[in-house]
Amino acid sequence: MGVFRQIGWLIHKDLALQFRTKEMLALIIVFSVVVVLIFCFAFGPIFPEKLEERGKLAASVLWGTFLFAGIITLNRSFDIERANGALHGLRLTGVDASYFYLSKVVSIFVFLILLEVIVTPIALQFLDVLTILPVALQKELPWLLLKLIGVLAIGTLGFCAVGVIVSGISTNTDGTESLLSVILLPLTFPVIMAGAKCTVSLLTTGGLEGNFWISILIVYGLIFLASSSLLFEFVVEG
Amino acid sequence: MTRTQLIGLLSTIFLFVAIYFIFSFAEIEMTMLEVQKIFYFHISAAITVFLAFGVTCIFSILYLIKRGDTYDTIALVSTEIGIVFGVVVFTTGPIWARFAWNTWWNWEPRLTSALILWLTYIGYLILRSALAEEKKRIYSAVLGIIGFLNVPIVYFSVELWQGGLHPGTATKMNLPATMQTAWLISWLALTLLYLFLLMFRYRAEQMKLELGTIQYRQMNES
Secondary structure: HHHHHHHHHHHHHHHEEEOOOOOOHHHHHHHHHHHHHHHHHHHHOOOOHHHHHHHOOOOOOOHHHHHHHHHHHHHHHHHHHHHHHHHHHHHHOHHHOOHHHHHHHHHHHHHHHHHHHHHHHHHHHHHHHHOOOOHHHHHOHHHHHHHHHHHHHHHHHHHHHHHHHHHHHOOOOOOOHHHHHHHHHHOOOOHHHHHHHHHHHHHHOOOOOHHHHHHHHHHHHHHHHHHHHHHHHHHHHH | HHHHHHHHHHHHHHOOOOOOOEEOOOOEEOEEEEEHHHHHHHHHHHHHHHHHHHHHHHHHHHHHHHHHHHHHHHHHHHHHHHHHHHHHHHHHHHHHHHHHHOOOOOOOOOOHHHHHHHHHHHHHHHHHHOOOOOHHHHHHHHHHHHHHHHHHHHHHHHHHOOOOOHHOOOHHHHHHHHHHHHHHHHHHHHHHHHHHHHHHHHHHHHHHHHHHHHHHHHHHHH
């Protein structure tokens, strides 16, 4: 079987498992909305007047929410592989570890992007960001949202690249969930910094001021995709 | 005298020499006065933190390639020592920052990267304690590598994130000769101390393994 067909089937398997019961998606969406609401209640009902301040608030809410949602998704995804030795069964078919890694990254990425597409407009509305945007930006709102999702997507890819390998490791321990957070969060600090800066700049000016932050996001994603797909072999073997 | 003892003795001597140089030889800084003396051990400890975690990364790679338990043990003990030196950095850092910049914490790129790296490797130790014996070597080696890969990205992000040049960065480079000497000696002393602790802990870890083997053998015999 060709490389792409193998990866394709693995992704198909993961997505089928994730979407067969809608319960998981519903759970994560509700969780994310609740997290957004927590921020709203803590900061609201009158949000900062200045656009930049409100942009920063929106960026922290969005990235914080998706980080926590991402951790839950990762945990859940590896629980399935762990139960009944599914991972060992998969290994017996002779699938290369790096294909398995890439397919996991893609399937979790797809799931999180879907979540972000649904939750981002809700969060922006709750934080009342849309009404105070400059007129020029309000006119091309769909385009702005698309760019915002684009930035979130690049950041999410980096997060998945690290998250999959770390949860592959932590799924073998007892304190899985708390351990995953403790190990994964310090590794994702650059994503938060760069992603939040890009988000603020998009919300205030409609563009990315300089390409530095978006390059950091891309470089981070590439470095960890490459290194982790090489290292994942040891994780599966262990 | 064993090699470990020799290096232990050397590091003790150098630590005292460093203290002498710091307090008697190096001139007193104009604005911060005596408080500036923290700088010598603070910076040296920070360099040792990066050195220790760098060693962890290198020996993790070696472990994955060659699979010798020695490499894994060195990676482990280097992490432990790095975390201890991290504690030194994060206790002296705020005292320095309070007098230099009138705040207890400063988002200086090197300090921030050290903090993030420190947190990552605390995760490394927690992971090791949570894993079963046969698995923990490989997994922690993988984490040891990933954690260090993050360093350059974190450094550049923090540098830009906190908005450009840091006042301390420029002045540190052109120290007066007396301060330079004192700093070099304290750096050497802490590096020797790191080396001594590494060898000492390595020996202890090895003894632990040997003890385990002996106990196992006795259990089988009885």
